[in-house]
Amino acid sequence: MNFQTAVEVFMVLGLLVAGVTTLAFRNRQNILIGFRVGYTYHSERVWRKVNTFAGVFSIVYSLFLLLLAFLGVSLEVFMFIAVAFVLLELLIGTWMAKREYELEELSKEAPEKPARGEMHASIRRYVLLQLAFLAGYLLLTALLWDRLPERIATHFNASGRPNGFSERVWGALWTPLLVWLLPFALTLPARDPGFFAKVAFYPGSVRAWCGFTTVLSGGVMLLFSLIVLYNADIVSSGVINYGVFIFLGALLLSFYRLLRVGKNGGV
Amino acid sequence: MLGNKKEKALKKLKKELRSGLYSYLVLSILEQEVELHGYAIRKKLGELSGGRLVPSEGALYDILKSLKKLGLLEDFWVEVGGRPRKYYRLTEVGREVLEELRGEVGGIISVLERIRG
Numbered sequence: 001m002n003f004q005t006a007v008e009v010f011m012v013l014g015l016l017v018a019g020v021t022t023l024a025f026r027n028r029q030n031i032l033i034g035f036r037v038g039y040t041y042h043s044e045r046v047w048r049k050v051n052t053f054a055g056v057f058s059i060v061y062s063l064f065l066l067l068l069a070f071l072g073v074s075l076e077v078f079m080f081i082a083v084a085f086v087l088l089e090l091l092i093g094t095w096m097a098k099r100e101y102e103l104e105e106l107s108k109e110a111p112e113k114p115a116r117g118e119m120h121a122s123i124r125r126y127v128l129l130q131l132a133f134l135a136g137y138l139l140l141t142a143l144l145w146d147r148l149p150e151r152i153a154t155h156f157n158a159s160g161r162p163n164g165f166s167e168r169v170w171g172a173l174w175t176p177l178l179v180w181l182l183p184f185a186l187t188l189p190a191r192d193p194g195f196f197a198k199v200a201f202y203p204g205s206v207r208a209w210c211g212f213t214t215v216l217s218g219g220v221m222l223l224f225s226l227i228v229l230y231n232a233d234i235v236s237s238g239v240i241n242y243g244v245f246i247f248l249g250a251l252l253l254s255f256y257r258l259l260r261v262g263k264n265g266g267v
Numbered sequence: 268m269l270g271n272k273k274e275k276a277l278k279k280l281k282k283e284l285r286s287g288l289y290s291y292l293v294l295s296i297l298e299q300e301v302e303l304h305g306y307a308i309r310k311k312l313g314e315l316s317g318g319r320l321v322p323s324e325g326a327l328y329d330i331l332k333s334l335k336k337l338g339l340l341e342d343f344w345v346e347v348g349g350r351p352r353k354y355y356r357l358t359e360v361g362r363e364v365l366e367e368l369r370g371e372v373g374g375i376i377s378v379l380e381r382i383r384g
Contacts, residue, residue: 042350099328102305102353106324110304110352119344119351193344194351 008069008078012062015082019058026051035093037189038196039101046100054093061085076170083178087185094189101194119193126187126210133221134180140225141172147232148172154227160237172231176224183217208258215254219247289322289330291372294357294365297340302356305331331355339364 001009025033029047034040035054040047065082073081141148154171155164166175189195190206226243229235289312296311297303303311305327313321322330334340339361344351357365 038351103324103328105353106305106309106327108306110306110354111347112307113302113304113345113354114347117346119346194353 004075005069005072007075008073009066011078011082012066012069015058015065015086016062019055019062022051022058023055026055035097037094037097038194039097043101043104045104046097049100050093050097053096054089057089057092061089076166076175080170080174080178083182087181090185094195098192098194121191121193121196121206123187123191123206123210126214127184129214130180130184130187130217133218134177137176137180137221137225137228141176141228144228144232144234145172148228149231152227152231156237156240160241162237172224172228176221179220179224180217183213183220187213187217208254212251212254212258215250219251223247285320285322288320289326290334291365291368292320293327293330293334294339294361294368297355297357298362298365302354304352304354308355334361337364 021033022035026048029041029044034047034051040050061082065078065085068078068081148168150168151165152168152171153162153164154166154175155162157163165171187210190210193206196206196209223240223243226235226240230237230240292312292315293308296308296315300307300311308331309321309324309327331340331342335342338358340355340357342353342355345354346352
């Protein structure tokens with residue numbers, strides 16, 4: 001088994017374990033394993049239905065990815081398909097959870113609307129910021145496109161030496177776009193207040209959650225920008241290391257805020 | 268065989284008759300009650316019709332979604348007992364459309380009365 005196949009198989013095993021454990025915990029709500037959003041936490045029926053789907057779907061696409069790995073599909077194509085499956089699972093799972101929860105709502109007696117307690121969530125500025133990160137990256141890449149080699153360095157070891165390479169279109173365009181989509185897809189559902197569970201261990205503040213996904217988005221786009229600048233011979237690989245430290249620092253801070261923040265948004 | 272045909276036709280026509288009527292009734296109830304939960308809308312429909320006109324949860328879900336998409340009502344979440352509950356209210360456009368529909372329904376009723384003599 002060559003190195004590329006080994007990496008792909010390792011990733012498949014991770015996805016397969018996630019799928020099997022999700023299926024195994026489909027009848028038991030918990031804080032660590034499963035499709036954990038407000039709708040699934042507030043209804044055992046919705047939890048069971050969505051996690052059965054997510055578990056089975058994960059197992060099926062993991063097996064498909066395993067087949068691709070043994071067929072020798074390139075790492076870029078493999079990654080593209082894997083991320084697309086994960087995004088599809090997120091989209092279908094969220095849609096299904098919302099629909100099932102709202103259907104259940106119609107059969108559960110509710111009191112007259114209380115004077116207080118209306119839930120609002122505005123994610124506009126976070127969405128705009130993440131779009132700006134993407135636009136900034138695409139602009140930079142477009143300006144430097146002709147200076148990039150046909151195969152660009154995309155991965156670096158701890159001492160800053162490149163140890164992974166990609167075709168220019170994959171490395172500088174498709175991969176960054178797909179990676180950018182992940183935090184974006186995790187931000188969009190937050191516009192619906194029902195997405196967040198009203199339970200003690202769940203992110204108490206929509207702002208803190210969106211702050212976390214926006215830092216994640218900004219961080220990965222910063223790193224991809226530095227990689228483009230390195231490949232265009234504008235910065236050294238050492239700068240990428242500094243970028244990684246800055247990114248990890250900001251991510252840790254926003255994660256800390258996410259864990260500590262109160263329901264009103266204050267830490 | 269004939270009974271089956273009659274049942275089938277009745278089921279189809281009832282469904283067609285009710286689908287438009289439900290939207291009108293939901294808008295009318297929301298105009299009267301201002302803000303209501305989906306469960307309360309079903310309950311109210313049941314009370315007003317003596318249990319004859321109660322859409323299924325799935326049908327009401329689709330009606331509410333479609334009315335929202337048309338901009339005739341808006342929904343909002345309220346936290347009740349630690350659980351998010353969804354309530355509905357009419358929009359200004361919803362009020363205007365309901366007013367227009369009222370004339371339409373009035374016309375239909377008068378035609379029916381004339382047919383019956």
